[in-house]
């Protein structure tokens with residue numbers, strides 16, 4: 577099967593680079609599966625797991641992405657994210673602490689408060705990281 581080049585980039589630099597058979601990402605419009613030859617496009621992403629299917633789709637890499645954009649060009653998929661981590665780079669203890677902190681903040685704030693929304697997003701990021709490591 578044909579492969580496509582994919583890179584995940586953050587303001588701190590590149591996080592992931594590989595040739596894959598399929599990129600699966602959670603766009604705001606729903607789940608996207610990108611294969612070689614996909615039409616060019618740009619899509620905003622949700623906080624979610626990006627799955628990168630390797631040769632014969634038998635293996636996959638997982639990257640936790642905290643929103644951003646996915647851009648498809650004829651020979652390359654680029655994911656530009658505010659933050660992104662490969663599964664093996666995720667600090668589980670840190671994510672668990674971030675999750676607890678966010679849950680506590682959500683209890684202390686009113687739902688319409690801006691800080692409630694911020695805590696909600698922090699909670700989503702922490703849960704996403706834990707999911708990628710298989711600890712959630």
Ligand code: ATP
Pocket residue numbers: 588642659660661665666667668670671674698701702705
């Ligand atoms: P925290 O409160 O623990 O900082 P956060 O969700 O607010 O979590 P971000 O602002 O999304 O963190 O990310 C800041 C930087 O820290 C980014 O470079 C991100 O990749 C990294 N990062 C955040 N949480 C983790 C984690 N659990 N393991 C590894 N890197 C992390």
